[in-house]
Structures are given as structure tokens and as C-alpha cells.
Amino acid sequence: MAGEDPREKIPGVPRRRPVHKEISDGREPFFPNFLLKEWIVGSIFLVGFMLWIIFNPVELGPKADPMDSSFIPVPDWYFLFLYQLLKYFGPYLLFPAVLIPMVATLLLMFVPWLDTRRSRRPFRRPFATGAMVLSVFMMIWLTSEAWNQHLYEIGALQPAASSLPFATQHPASTTLMATNLPGYAIFKTTCAVCHGADLQGQIGPELRGIGNVATEAELLPVVTKGFPPMMPPAGGLTSKTELQEVVAWLAQQKQK
Amino acid sequence: MIKRTYDWIDERLNVTPLWRDLADHDVPAHVNPANKMSSFVYCFGGLTFLIIVTQILSGMFLSMYYVPDINNAYYSVKYITDQVLLGQVVRGMHFWGASLVIIMMFLHMLRVFFTGAYKAPRELNWVVGVLIFVVVLAFGFTGYLLPWDQKAYWATSVGANLASAVPFIGPYLKILLAGGSTIGALTLTRFFAIHVFFLPAALLVLLGLHFIMIRKAGIAGPM
Numbered sequence: 298m299a300g301e302d303p304r305e306k307i308p309g310v311p312r313r314r315p316v317h318k319e320i321s322d323g324r325e326p327f328f329p330n331f332l333l334k335e336w337i338v339g340s341i342f343l344v345g346f347m348l349w350i351i352f353n354p355v356e357l358g359p360k361a362d363p364m365d366s367s368f369i370p371v372p373d374w375y376f377l378f379l380y381q382l383l384k385y386f387g388p389y390l391l392f393p394a395v396l397i398p399m400v401a402t403l404l405l406m407f408v409p410w411l412d413t414r415r416s417r418r419p420f421r422r423p424f425a426t427g428a429m430v431l432s433v434f435m436m437i438w439l440t441s442e443a444w445n446q447h448l449y450e451i452g453a454l455q456p457a458a459s460s461l462p463f464a465t466q467h468p469a470s471t472t473l474m475a476t477n478l479p480g481y482a483i484f485k486t487t488c489a490v491c492h493g494a495d496l497q498g499q500i501g502p503e504l505r506g507i508g509n510v511a512t513e514a515e516l517l518p519v520v521t522k523g524f525p526p527m528m529p530p531a532g533g534l535t536s537k538t539e540l541q542e543v544v545a546w547l548a549q550q551k552q553k
Numbered sequence: 554m555i556k557r558t559y560d561w562i563d564e565r566l567n568v569t570p571l572w573r574d575l576a577d578h579d580v581p582a583h584v585n586p587a588n589k590m591s592s593f594v595y596c597f598g599g600l601t602f603l604i605i606v607t608q609i610l611s612g613m614f615l616s617m618y619y620v621p622d623i624n625n626a627y628y629s630v631k632y633i634t635d636q637v638l639l640g641q642v643v644r645g646m647h648f649w650g651a652s653l654v655i656i657m658m659f660l661h662m663l664r665v666f667f668t669g670a671y672k673a674p675r676e677l678n679w680v681v682g683v684l685i686f687v688v689v690l691a692f693g694f695t696g697y698l699l700p701w702d703q704k705a706y707w708a709t710s711v712g713a714n715l716a717s718a719v720p721f722i723g724p725y726l727k728i729l730l731a732g733g734s735t736i737g738a739l740t741l742t743r744f745f746a747i748h749v750f751f752l753p754a755a756l757l758v759l760l761g762l763h764f765i766m767i768r769k770a771g772i773a774g775p776m
Contacts, residue, residue: 312573334585402683
């Protein structure tokens with residue numbers, strides 16, 4: 298680095314005289330010039346941090362009770378994606394608890410030897426970039442799934458069964474009915490997020506067999522009103538015809 | 554007077570080159586937000602370090618009141634929160650700072666990854682960075698138990714049980730981690746020791762390496 302530097306050395310210190318004081322190439326000494334600018338960024342960051350702390354006091358839950366196994370455990374948010382991964386493997390803990398995290402960490406650690414292309418630009422090394430983007434999306438998705446399921450488990454999002462207008466049915470048959478109706482296509486992309494693609498219920502209650510207890514005319518006002526804040530009016534549908542089509546399809550769900 | 558004291562020390566220990574090297578190295582233009590707004594992405598690493606420093610400081614103050622004992626841990630945290638002057642704020646700094654370190658470190662890692670800055674000659678620095686990430690996650694895991702509330706206890710139970718999924722050595726690993734077959738008094742003291750002695754030592758060594766290496770190799774050039 299030092300060999301080709303054209304600037305004259307200042308005796309006694311490893312600093313060099315600028316060639317032309319007026320022409321700057323944008324470089325500047327770390328201390329104090331750059332560090333003071335960086336400190337400005339740091340100060341603003343710290344002020345924001347302190348404001349967040351003051352407006353978000355930390356709670357302390359009830360004291361640990363090893364006897365009370367009814368407590369629903371939840372890790373801190375940054376471990377939620379791993380926690381969610383566990384759920385997909387059932388009793389086979391070896392994969393989600395050991396192998397996947399270990400392999401992922403090792404892959405990350407050896408990235409410099411896996412991605413050996415010269416170019417540093419992200420689009421010139423699509424495999425590395427794609428793998429990282431995909432991993433980040435997977436982690437975000439798993440985290441949000443874990444959190445939604447946790448909220449569902451502690452019942453924060455589920456309206457109390459007694460406040461529901463129709464008793465939840467648990468029919469033995471789980472096959473969807475009248476899937477040729479246009480309402481089904483709309484349901485799949487909207488309501489299914491909360492009520493489940495197979496009406497099994499997720500954040501919202503199960504809707505199988507809803508046709509047994511409610512007619513189209515009874516369902517329409519209930520869906521139109523929604524259950525704020527959990528379910529927006531009309532489930533967020535903006536078109537009246539779409540709403541009617543979904544309700545018409547729901548009324549056909551007469552699973553036994 | 555200050556100058557004479559400095560000169561006296563410098564004559565004997567020759568300290569000037571040590572800090573002059575740090576102070577005078579040029580910061581390249583492409584990482585300086587004063588030149589280009591988008592260079593802010595290069596601040597993530599420094600901000601992570603800043604938050605780590607506040608974590609160390611707030612942790613030092615919390616340890617003045619915290620008691621790692623299953624009967625008193627919970628009440629000592631309650632005392633910090635409700636009674637100690639600014640205790641709520643210091644605990645808030647340590648609690649929220651833990652999340653913030655992870656967020657900023659993740660952003661820093663993404664910046665390094667997408668700018669390909671881990672390529673030669675900085676491969677070893679990337680490896681050290683990943684190790685720092687692992688150490689910070691371990692900080693999070695051990696620190697979560699310390700308030701000894703329900704959330705802490707049951708989350709750690711799940712975490713410790715996962716250790717037994719490791720083939721062959723699993724059950725022994727769980728006992729090593731928890732200090733016994735169940736989460737209890739020994740787990741708490743063990744996690745406390747790991748959180749305030751073992752991990753900080755590891756973190757400081759790794760951070761030292763991280764900084765020495767980036768000074769040696771320099772910041773990656775513009776894309």
C-alpha cells in the first residue's frame with residue numbers, strides 16, 4: 298500500500314502531506330475526522346435507542362414455577378425460526394435441532410471458499426446471492442409463522458367460542474365441497490390465510506360444516522361485519538360481488 | 554503539564570506509533586456517509602460495536618444488584634426494575650440492546666455478504682465474524698434464563714432438551730449444559746457464569762481479532 302503513495306512523508310509520524318490541498322479524493326484520516334462523523338451517526342442511533350427503551354418498559358412475568366407445566370414456552374424472537382422448524386419434524390429432533398443449524402452455520406462460515414468467483418457484485422454471483430436471499434426469506438417466514446401460532450396458542454387472536462355467532466362444527470369429513478364455485482377461488486387467496494386452505498382454522502376458527510348451521514342469508518351480515526380487530530369487515534374484500542360469491546360457497550360447506 | 558507527562562511516558566514506552574497508526578489510517582471515500590448517503594450501510598458494523606459496548610456497561614451495572622440464585626434471582630430483577638434508581642432504564646437497555654445487537658449484526662453480515670467483502674484477502678475475518686454471531690446468540694440464550702420468570706424457565710427447558718437430540722453424547726451434553734437432569738439452581742449459576750465470564754472473554758478476543766484483521770487487510774474497495 299505504501300510503495301506507490303506519491304505523497305510526501307511527514308517526519309516522525311506516519312502521516313503524509315496532501316499533494317494538492319484543494320483536490321480531495323474523499324479519503325480522510327480515521328481520527329479525529331472520520332470518528333467524529335461516525336460519532337454523530339452513533340449519537341442519533343443511541344438517542345433513538347434510549348427513546349425506544351423509555352416508551353417500551355420491560356415486563357417481568359410471574360416467577361418461574363417448575364410445577365406449572367401448563368405454561369406455553371416461547372423462546373426469544375431471534376430463536377423463533379429454529380423453534381418453528383422443530384414443529385415440522387415431529388419427534389425427529391435430530392434434523393431441526395442439530396443437523397440443520399449445524400450445517401447452516403458451517404455453510405455460512407465457509408462461504409469464502411464456496412463462493413470463489415472473482416466478482417464481488419451480487420448479480421455476478423447469482424447462486425450465492427440467491428441462496429442468501431432465500432435463507433433470509435425462510436427465516437422471516439418461519440419467525441412470523443411461529444409468532445402467529447404462538448398467539449393462536451395463547452388465545453390472543455381467537456375470539457372466545459361463546460362470542461362466535463355459530464357454534465364451531467368439527468365434522469368427520471374434511472373434503473371441501475362445491476370447489477367449482479367462483480367463491481372458492483377467492484377464498485383460497487384471501488380468507489384462507491386465517492381460516493386455513495382446508496377450512497381447518499388457523500388464526501380464525503374452523504369453518505368446516507358451517508353450511509349445516511348457517512344459511513347464505515345468515516352468513517352475509519356476519520361476514521360483512523367481520524370481527525374487528527381480528528377479522529376486518531368483509532374479511533378485507535372490497536368487491537361486493539366477491540363477498541357474495543365467497544358467502545355462497547361457504548354456505549355449501551355441509552361436511553358431515 | 555499534560556504534554557510533558559505524555560512525552561515522559563512516550564520516551565520510555567514509545568507509544569506514539571501505536572495510536573498514530575490507528576488515528577492516521579485513511580478511511581476510503583466509498584464508506585464515508587459524508588460523501589454518499591448510501592454509505593450508511595457501512596456503519597452497521599460500528600453501530601453493532603457501539604451497542605455491544607452499551608451491553609457491557611449496562612450488564613456491569615445490572616450485576617451490582619442481580620443475584621444468581623433460584624430464590625432471589627427473580628426478586629433481585631424485580632428490585633432492579635421497581636426500586637433501583639434508573640434500574641428500569643438500565644434493564645431496558647440490556648433487554649432491548651440484546652435484540653438490537655442481533656439486528657445490527659445481521660444487517661452488517663448481509664452488507665458484507667452482498668458486497669462480497671468476505672473474498673480474499675478477508676476470508677478469515679468472515680470466519681471470525683460468524684464465530685462472533687454464534688457467541689452473541691449464546692449470550693441471548695443464556696441471558697434469557699437469568700430473570701427466572703416463567704418465560705425464562707420454560708424456554709430454557711425446551712432449549713436444554715434439544716441438546717439431548719445430539720447423537721451419542723446428547724444426554725451428557727444436556728447435563729453439562731443444565732448442570733443436572735432438570736433446570737434448577739445449578740443451571741442458573743451455570744448460565745450466569747457463562748453469560749458474564751466465559752462468553753464476554755470469548756467475545757472480546759474475537760472482536761479484537763476482527764478489528765486487527767480489518768486494519769491489516771483494509772476495508773474492501775468500492776464495487
